Amino acid sequence: MQNLTLTWQSAGGAAVALYGGAYAAARVRRAPLSALLREAGTLLALFALWQLVGHLSLMSAEHALDRASWIHRTELAIGLPDEASWQAAVTSCPAVVKAANYYYASMHFTVMIAVLLWVFVRHRARYPWVRNTVVITTAICLAVQFIPVAPPRMLPQEGFVDVAAEYGQSVYGGAVGGMVKVAQLSAMPSVHVAWCVLAAVAVIRVSSSPLRWLVVLHPVLTVAVVVVTANHFWADGLVAVVILLFAYAVQAACGRRRARRAASGPDAAVAGAQAGEHVTTGS
Secondary structure, three states, X not given: OOOXXXXXXXXXXXXXXXXXXXXXXXHOOOHXXXXXXXXXHHHHHHHHHHHHHOOOOOOOHHHHHHHHHHHHHXXXXXXXXXXXXXXXXXXXXXXXXXXXXXXXXXXXXXXXXXXHHHHXXXXXXXXXXXXXXXHHHHHHHHHHOOOOEXXXXXXXXXXXXXXXXXXXXXXXXOOEXXXXXXXXXXXXXXHHHHHHHHHHHHHHHHOOOHHHXXXXXXXXXXXXXXXXXXXXXXXXXXXXXXXXXXXXXXXXXXXXXXXXXXXXXXXXXXXXXHHHHHHHHHO
């Protein structure tokens, strides 16, 4: 499968161009266009940072496989299902495996972009909440990914198979000089899982349609896909969800703080003065 993903350089350049376009649109008083270009630039800048982190690490990549093996052993020790057995259950069905590889490669960005665009166009007042959650969650995931951790597909001795490479559908580059690229060693936590849950929660909270619950299929399918393609462990997804919950907590705390400031602002002071004046007059 051809990898159509932008490099961090091209994504960063596109983000700068979009910010420039947003500034120009604001100068000619095209506020809606300026806002759209600015938000697109912000998301591209975040994507560029994600791509860049994939080529950097705070610790040696030599132990990424050891960390992955430790995660797998720990999962089995605490009773979590063996991801290798889940993968083995579908490897005899090439159509299912190919569909899973395609879903992993294409739906991650497609669904998130569609949700962000829908919220921006149809529910503008709720857009900052969704966008800020994406930024906070992704930023924390990127910080954790500075510690290289290999995906399960790189552990054939544990029974895992790189089914994407087997079917020619891999979106990752191969090894260079026998060494695995650092870009592939960012399995912990799973941004795929964080984003799919985030998108589902956004749709359920923002929309009032009874059909909105169908979006739950996206995280269900994504979790199944990342496991059977051996791109992530259960732990990768669990940590991603914890990070997402933290992002929601930050958003809620910021909202309460803004509400307290609004309650104690000039309008509240005027209202308080008027109430006091009314009481004095009444007495």
